[in-house]
Amino acid sequence: MIKKKILLVYLIMSFGLTNFAQQAISIATKSNVLILETDKDNSLLSSYFGKKLNNEHEYPTIQSLDKYKPGSDDLFNKREAYIASGSLNLLEPALTVTHSDGNKSTVLTFSNVETEQIDQNRKLTSIVLKDAKYQFQVVLKYLAYYNEDVIEQWVEIKHQEKGIVVLNKYASANLTLSGKKFFLKNHYSGATREMRSEEQQLLHGIKTIDSKLGTRTNLLHSSSFMISIDQLATEDAGEVIAGSLAWSGNFKLDFETFDEYYLRITAGINNFSSNYTLKAGENFITPRFVYTYSTSGKGLASRNLQSWVKNYQLLDGKGERLTILNNWETTYFDFNDEKLNELTKDTKKLGVDVFLLDDGWFGNKYPRNGSTSGLGDWQYNKQKLKNGISALGKEATANGVKFGIWLEPEMVNPKSELYENHPDWIIKQPERKEYYMRNQLVLDLTNSKVQDFLFKTVDDIFKEVPELAFIKWDCNSLIYNANSTTLKNQDHFYLEYVIGLNNVLERIRAKYPKVPMMLCAGGGSRVDYAALKYFTEFWPSDNTNPYDRIFIQWEYSYYFPSIAIDNHITDMGNQPIKFKTDVAMMGKLGYDVRVNELSKNDLLFSQNAVQTYTSFKNIVWHGQQYRLQDPYENKVASISYVNDARDEAIVFNYYVATLFTNGVSLPIKLKGLDPAKKYKIEEINLYPGTKSPIDKEKTYSGDFLMKVGFNPQVNANRTSVILRIK
The missing domain is CATH 2.70.98.60 (alpha-galactosidase from lactobacil brevis)
Structure with missing residues (x-):
């Protein structure tokens, strides 16, 4: 220095x-x-x-x-x-x-x-x-x-x-x-x-x-x-x-x-x-x-910002990321030890790194069996989890996977012990009607006691589950009736709230500097460069329909690198699992699926897809991104990632036409390659039993691919195509 x-x-x-x-x-x-x-x-x-x-x-x-x-x-x-x-x-x-x-x-x-x-x-x-x-x-x-x-x-x-x-x-x-x-x-x-x-x-x-x-x-x-x-x-x-x-x-x-x-x-x-x-x-x-x-x-402006984010702002921006199986869309609030232990086995079967336990695992006097109760009472539910969350962590380890957990530390349900015991910890105007968003209120982080409570909530979970490997941090309510019962100057409220939140996150990161944390907040509604100092990634939207996600992920790419964007395969949307997976691979891959209900071929495809993703994920996470063909103006969307040596690239292509078309497309011009190098193009992540029409033995100069282009042959029958260019 x-x-x-x-x-x-x-x-x-x-x-x-x-x-x-x-x-x-x-x-x-x-x-x-x-x-x-x-x-x-x-x-x-x-x-x-x-x-x-x-x-x-x-x-x-x-x-x-x-x-x-x-x-x-x-x-x-x-x-x-x-x-x-x-x-x-x-x-x-x-x-x-x-x-x-x-x-x-x-x-x-x-x-x-x-x-x-x-x-x-x-x-x-x-x-x-x-x-x-x-x-x-x-x-x-x-x-x-x-x-x-x-x-x-x-x-x-x-x-x-x-x-x-x-x-x-x-x-x-x-x-x-x-x-x-x-x-x-x-x-x-x-x-x-x-x-x-x-x-x-x-x-x-x-x-x-x-x-x-x-x-x-x-x-x-x-x-x-x-x-x-x-x-x-x-x-x-x-x-x-x-x-x-x-x-x-x-x-x-x-x-x-x-x-x-x-x-x-x-x-x-x-x-x-x-x-x-x-x-x-x-x-x-x-x-x-x-x-x-x-x-x-x-494009260059985006790459400048993405490089800066990865090098200086995003927590562990140059590092690795964990793939996830989340239970939310599999079980919602309805689960017990037996169901979750089966899901840890499914995590191993699928081949991903982490089983993430989502909302619903806490609350006893007011059990968290829905969105109306329990929020703020961060003790495991003894009816659902008779052996506690510590046993889940051990079960995950025994099955060769890691364990993660969902939290929403800033929030409280009116139907909770926390609300009953600490009404002075809640943001609300005295003698005015409480207004709820998602049946909850926001805790007053301008109050140092509340900051201590949030830190203790996270710290206690680590004490109970020392092997905890991932945290999904949610934030589902806005601040209505802004007022603090302890703050002397209410003009300082909005600033002091953010300062209080950052104080908590600083303490968490001082004690647990490396544990990956996802910033959720009901989707991308709390995504900014300051937050990325504490989080390794963010959840861009609760809309996981892969067609919509193409556009959502495209727009985030103007400012945020792919390594920071969590994309999950879910039941949302009626597209085939290959299309869903190909879209999710354009970032940090995860699953919200019922593994035990996948067909034989869908399971085989998914297992192979995780391995395929592992083979190229570092190019997507750490390479230079080039938006090739705009989904708003073309029937095929295309985006690529090129490694620093410019000897390998991954190109994602998606069919986005909504009106009848004859299926004929012009070649897509690539970017970021070395014009003097020779390249071969192979289609990867194929569904079992299908054959690619692309000749993987043919060679092209980088000059040709950037000036003339290449046709990935995407159409209504081949709706997503991933190309590996080497």
Whole structure:
């Protein structure tokens, strides 16, 4: 680790038309650069964000070439790097402050800059801005990941005023883009219909995407997005900014066009009902806004983010994953020791790694025999499990598989001992009617006693089942009637809830750093980069219909790597088991099936499929992903993964036509191969008794496959085809 902290004194540069001193600050990655400069008022401006120039000494020329002047309103639309409200800039601010004397005006000017070379790939730039009238400062933080072409941006705020300061708004970033047109790709969701995509031109005004849900904050809108500049970008062409806010709570993204040629993105915590009272000397740190820039379309932007996630954000992002047999859709709440012991044998028979015991294993005074009772009472049900969960763990080990368990630690049923004994631990408004989602309420994680209870819940299960190898962490309710019985300042509630949750997860990971955990939350409604620090994977949707999953998984792929996405084969959908399995293999494979009810051929196919998946899973998890053919615009969807050596690839192809078609398809052009290498193509994961029409002995150059393509012969009779290219 190279650890150097240097106070940089930047070269004094001057424009040809002015005589004021100018500071220029460069935030650079392998291909891109963000240039920040001061003006004659010592304001910090965003001068350029785009591809690096060959000659870095030409950056100061950029600002002088901008001849556009909005009449007499030059100051009104300054392209400030971080806008504070109450002064001359009247665009949407990143920061709004009520100072200790009641004044709401903040003017930030440049003070100094420091850089820290963390290692050969990461460089942190810290820019200090101060208000000359008040002892108030904002430090803009930019962490550049050189090889991934990714920047993390956040701010740290503190003051030494004679009294408290109230932060009314505290975004992580303002990012200014220049162009003639801007197109926003964003995602909206609902239960079982996650990550629906829409793309629109941003016209006048502000487009806001936000969440006020408290938990499951991505349920309605995703905190990830893409911006195309000048024209709609394709997979392989066009300028694209891809970004996401790393925060598991309420978020707000504002997209504001101004002066005809600019777009300002303001990203941060949603300040809805969340004024923050900041004491003198206290340091307020915002979450990180993560973004990348690509001049080669959406595909490269995705690969940049995926590489960053795997290398730096996702827990064990470069490691292995376990395949699972989950009992939920097999038994639901109706099970006992005998049924579960048979399922551990089925886990071994199928060939997967883990038997996962889902909901319904706990509660005695109020048994968890349905969704209305028991939640919060984390003692095993003595009627269902006479020998306890410890015996299940031992049984799994005896059968040569691992044991995992389902939890929903943040939640409580009103019909539970926890609710009866600790009504002060529940989030609710006094003297108001309780409102339930899925028959449950949310525990108050702003309360340290509740945090202790959550940690103890997990810790006690590990004590009872030392061999516990997997946790499925669910979160099925939103926060209604937001209020804490112990929190002194209710304005801090939404922030303190997330801080409390993270405190619990930090403690769990300190004691159990390696145990895989799936973030469930009723589907992909709690999926953000911050959560992935603690979880090895997430459940993208309760909709496991493989046809729908093609589209859901396609959209998640814009921001999240396949190793993080759990895909299970279930009874949902009437497609054959091969189609279901082929779709689930495009990520982390799992099963929710009645193994004992599979036909002889379906069982044989599934056993072979697990082995086939094992032979190529590392390419899917750790290779470079290329979206080849869009399911929205084609009758065949296609996506590929190429290993780093570019000598092997896995290509998934799915028939998605819903109208009658003649079945003739053009070849699909591959990507990411070595044009000079020769390749053979073999169809894999065939159903027993079927023969592939693809000649696995024929050779093709990488150049041919990328320019002409290959026809996987997918049609209404061959609805899914997986190709191994070597």
